[in-house]
Amino acid sequence: MIKIEKVTKTYITGDQKVEALRGVDLFIDKGEFLSIAGPSGSGKTTLLNLIGCLDKSTSGDIFISGENVGEKSKNELALFRRQKLGFVFQTFNLIPVLTAFENVSFTLALLSMNGSELKDRTMKILKEVGLEGMEHRFPRELSGGQQQRVAIARALVKDPDLVLADEPTANLDSVTGEEILKLMENLNRKHQTTFVFSTHDKMVMDHAKRLVLLHDGLVTKDERR
Amino acid sequence: MRKGFIISLAFKNLFRYTRRTIITSIAIAVGIAFFIWIDGWMKGIEKESERNTIQYETGSAQIMDRTYWDERDFLPLRFTLNHPDSMLEVLKENNIPATKRITFSAEVYFGDVSKQIKCIGINPETDNAVFNFKDEKVLLPSSRYLRANRDEIMIGRDLAENLGIDLDAFITADSETGTRPEAELKFRTRLGAYQTLTVKVVAVYNTPNPVINKAIGMIPLDIASSVLEMNGSVTEIAMLFPPWEDVNERIKGVAALFANTKDDLTVMDWKNLSGNPNIMEGKSKFLNIFLFLIFVIAAVGISNTLLMAVFERIREIGMMRALGMKDSSIRLAFLFESAGIGLIGSVVGLAIGAVLNYFMVTYGLDFTELMGSMDFGYRIYGVFRATWNPQTMVTAFLLGIISSIIISFLPSSRALKMEVTECLRYQ
Ligand SMILES: Nc1ncnc2c1ncn2[C@@H]1O[C@H](COP(=O)(O)OP(=O)(O)OP(=O)(O)O)[C@@H](O)[C@H]1O
Numbered sequence: 319m320i321k322i323e324k325v326t327k328t329y330i331t332g333d334q335k336v337e338a339l340r341g342v343d344l345f346i347d348k349g350e351f352l353s354i355a356g357p358s359g360s361g362k363t364t365l366l367n368l369i370g371c372l373d374k375s376t377s378g379d380i381f382i383s384g385e386n387v388g389e390k391s392k393n394e395l396a397l398f399r400r401q402k403l404g405f406v407f408q409t410f411n412l413i414p415v416l417t418a419f420e421n422v423s424f425t426l427a428l429l430s431m432n433g434s435e436l437k438d439r440t441m442k443i444l445k446e447v448g449l450e451g452m453e454h455r456f457p458r459e460l461s462g463g464q465q466q467r468v469a470i471a472r473a474l475v476k477d478p479d480l481v482l483a484d485e486p487t488a489n490l491d492s493v494t495g496e497e498i499l500k501l502m503e504n505l506n507r508k509h510q511t512t513f514v515f516s517t518h519d520k521m522v523m524d525h526a527k528r529l530v531l532l533h534d535g536l537v538t539k540d541e542r543r
Numbered sequence: 544m545r546k547g548f549i550i551s552l553a554f555k556n557l558f559r560y561t562r563r564t565i566i567t568s569i570a571i572a573v574g575i576a577f578f579i580w581i582d583g584w585m586k587g588i589e590k591e592s593e594r595n596t597i598q599y600e601t602g603s604a605q606i607m608d609r610t611y612w613d614e615r616d617f618l619p620l621r622f623t624l625n626h627p628d629s630m631l632e633v634l635k636e637n638n639i640p641a642t643k644r645i646t647f648s649a650e651v652y653f654g655d656v657s658k659q660i661k662c663i664g665i666n667p668e669t670d671n672a673v674f675n676f677k678d679e680k681v682l683l684p685s686s687r688y689l690r691a692n693r694d695e696i697m698i699g700r701d702l703a704e705n706l707g708i709d710l711d712a713f714i715t716a717d718s719e720t721g722t723r724p725e726a727e728l729k730f731r732t733r734l735g736a737y738q739t740l741t742v743k744v745v746a747v748y749n750t751p752n753p754v755i756n757k758a759i760g761m762i763p764l765d766i767a768s769s770v771l772e773m774n775g776s777v778t779e780i781a782m783l784f785p786p787w788e789d790v791n792e793r794i795k796g797v798a799a800l801f802a803n804t805k806d807d808l809t810v811m812d813w814k815n816l817s818g819n820p821n822i823m824e825g826k827s828k829f830l831n832i833f834l835f836l837i838f839v840i841a842a843v844g845i846s847n848t849l850l851m852a853v854f855e856r857i858r859e860i861g862m863m864r865a866l867g868m869k870d871s872s873i874r875l876a877f878l879f880e881s882a883g884i885g886l887i888g889s890v891v892g893l894a895i896g897a898v899l900n901y902f903m904v905t906y907g908l909d910f911t912e913l914m915g916s917m918d919f920g921y922r923i924y925g926v927f928r929a930t931w932n933p934q935t936m937v938t939a940f941l942l943g944i945i946s947s948i949i950i951s952f953l954p955s956s957r958a959l960k961m962e963v964t965e966c967l968r969y970q
C-alpha cells in the first residue's frame with residue numbers, strides 16, 4: 319500500500335547541507351500499526367512529512383495506494399491529503415475558536431460534506447474516541463489527552479487510507495499517552511486504517527506491531543511482533 | 544469547501560482577539576466619521592455660499608452684451624442690452640422670473656468719508672422676483688424698501704458702518720417721518736460726463752453675503768437710467784431658475800430664445816458671475832487627500848492586525864493546509880475576517896459621522912469670533928452649517944470595506960508563501 323524506494327532528503331540552508339534521509343526503503347501494508355523510532359535528528363519527522371505528502375523527496379519514489387506522489391503538483395497533493403490522509407500532531411493543533419464537534423467536522427467540510435451525514439459521522443467518531451457529551455466544548459475546556467482525542471477523531475472521521483502521527487504522545491504524561499496509544503490501537507483494529515507514527519518513547523514503541531528504527535537517515539532495524 | 548463554513552470561521556476568528564479587532568475598527572471608524580463630517584461641512588458651506596450668491600448677488604444667471612461681459616471689470620456702460628423690455632416679455636412668456644438691472648461704479652460720500660462701490664439700479668417692482676432684498680430678516684429695522692423714481696439708496700450694513708453712518712440712530716428713527724442720512728454719489732454717465740446725485744439712505748440691509756454688505760449700493764432703476772443717460776438700455780437681465788434644475792440646460796434654453804436677435808448676447812451662470820468657480824476644485828482635492836488618509840489608516844491598522852493574527856496562527860494555518868484546505872480558501876477566510884473588521888469600522892464610522900453631521904446640520908459651528916469679516920471667497924459669514932450628503936456616506940462606507948478587503952491579501956500571502964512543513968514547525 320505504501321512503497322518507499324531509495325528515498326533521500328537533503329536540506330540546504332545557505333551553504334549548509336543536511337542529509338536528513340540517506341536512502342530509505344520501506345514497504346507498509348494496509349492496516350499496519352507502525353512506529354518509526356530513533357534519536358532526535360535521525361529523520362523521523364522528515365520521513366513522515368514525505369509520506370504525508372507535505373514535502374518532496376530529493377530523490378527516490380514514494381507510492382501510496384499505487385500512486386507516485388512525487389509526480390503530483392502542489393494542488394494535487396493538497397487534494398490527495400484531503401481525501402486520503404489523516405494527521406495527528408504533537409501539539410494537537412486544534413482550532414481554538416471551534417468546538418470539538420466543529421474541529422472534527424472541519425475535515426468533512428473540506429470535502430464539501432454537510433447536513434446529517436456530516437453530523438452523524440462526526441458524532442459517531444467522537445463517541446468512539448470517548449468524547450461523547452463533550453462535543454460542544456472548546457479546546458481550552460479540554461485536557462491535553464482529550465484534545466488529542468479530538469485530533470484523532472479529526473484524522474479518522476473521513477475514513478482515510480493512512481493516518482500519520484508525529485510524536486502524538488510527546489506532549490502528554492505517560493498514563494494519558496498510553497491511553498491515546500490504546501485508542502489508536504483499537505481504531506486500527508476496528509477500521510483497518512493504517513497508522514504510521516513516530517516516537518522516541520519506549521512505551522510507545524512497545525505498543526507498535528512493527529518497529530522501524532532510524533539512525534542518521536538510514537533504517538537500521540525493522541522488526542514485526 | 545463551502546463559503547458558509549469559511550465565513551463562519553472568519554467570523555469566529557474576528558472575535559478571537561476582541562481588543563485588537565475593536566482598536567482597528569475604531570481607527571477605521573474615526574477616519575470615516577471625520578470624512579463624513581468634513582464633507583458635510585464643506586458641502587454645507589458650498590450650498591450656502593451658492594444660495595447667498597444667487598439670492599443676493601447674481602441670480603441664477605444673467606443675460607448681457609458679450610463685450611460687456613468681456614470687459615466687465617470696467618463696467619462699461621457703452622455695451623448694454625438695448626431692448627430689455629421685449630426680452631423680459633419673452634422670458635415672461637417662458638415662465639422665467641427675471642428683472643433688469645444697471646450696474647455702474649460710483650463713489651459714495653458721507654460727510655468726509657468716501658468709498659468706491661458698485662452701484663446697482665434695480666426695479667423695485669420686479670427685483671424681488673429674482674433677488675431677496677425685500678426680506679424682513681435682511682433689512683435692518685426701520686428700513687424701507689426702495690420706491691420708484693425717488694432719489695434714494697439702499698446700502699449694506701458693513702458699508703454703512705465704514706461710511707460712519709450712525710446705525711443706532713438709523714434703526715430707531717421712523718422709516719417714513721424720521722431723518723434719514725443723506726449721501727452723495729459721484730459717477731460718470733454713459734457718455735463719460737461727471738455727475739453727482741444726492742440720495743437718501745432709506746434702507747440698510749444685512750444679507751448673509753459679505754460681498755454684498757460691504758461694497759454695494761442700490762438705487763431705483765429709473766433714477767439710474769436717467770442720471771446715467773441710458774436711454775432705456777440696461778447692463779444686464781438677471782433670472783432665477785428653480786434650484787433643482789440644471790443651470791447649464793436652462794442657460795442653453797435661454798440663449799436659444801434670443802439666438803435670432805441681432806445683438807451679440809451672452810448668458811452666464813452664477814458661478815461665472817461671482818468669479819470663483821475654482822473653490823470646488825480645492826475642496827475636492829482636500830477630500831481626496833482625506834480619502835487617501837482613511838485608506839492609509841485602514842491599511843496600516845488592518846495589515847498590522849492581520850499580520851499579528853497570521854503569525855500567532857501560523858501552525859494552525861499549517862495544520863489546515865496539511866489537512867488539504869486550499870490556499871484560496873485560507874486567503875478567503877482572511878479576506879472575510881478583514882472585511883469584517885472593515886464592516887464594523889464602517890458601520891460605527893457611518894453612525895458617528897451621521898451624528899456629527901446631524902449636529903452640524905442643526906446647530907452648525909460659529910466661527911464669527913475667530914474670523915471676523917475675513918474674506919475667503921465664500922459668500923457666507925462665520926457660522927458653518929452642514930448638509931446631508933448620502934453619496935459621501937456611501938463612498939466612505941464602501942471605501943472602509945473595500946480597502947480592508949484589498950489589504951487582507953498582504954498578510955495571507957505572507958503565510959501562504961511559507962511551506963506547509965515550515966508552518967508546522969513554527970514556534
Ligand atoms: N527544514 C529544515 N531545514 C534544514 N534542516 C532540517 C530541516 N528539517 C529538518 N532538518 C534537519 O534534518 C535532520 C532530521 O530532522 P528531523 O526533524 O527529521 O529529525 P527527527 O528525527 O524528527 O528529530 P526529533 O526527534 O528531534 O523530532 C536534522 O539534522 C535536522 O536538523
Ligand SMILES: [Mg+2]
Nearest residue numbers: 362363364484
Ligand atoms: Mg521530529
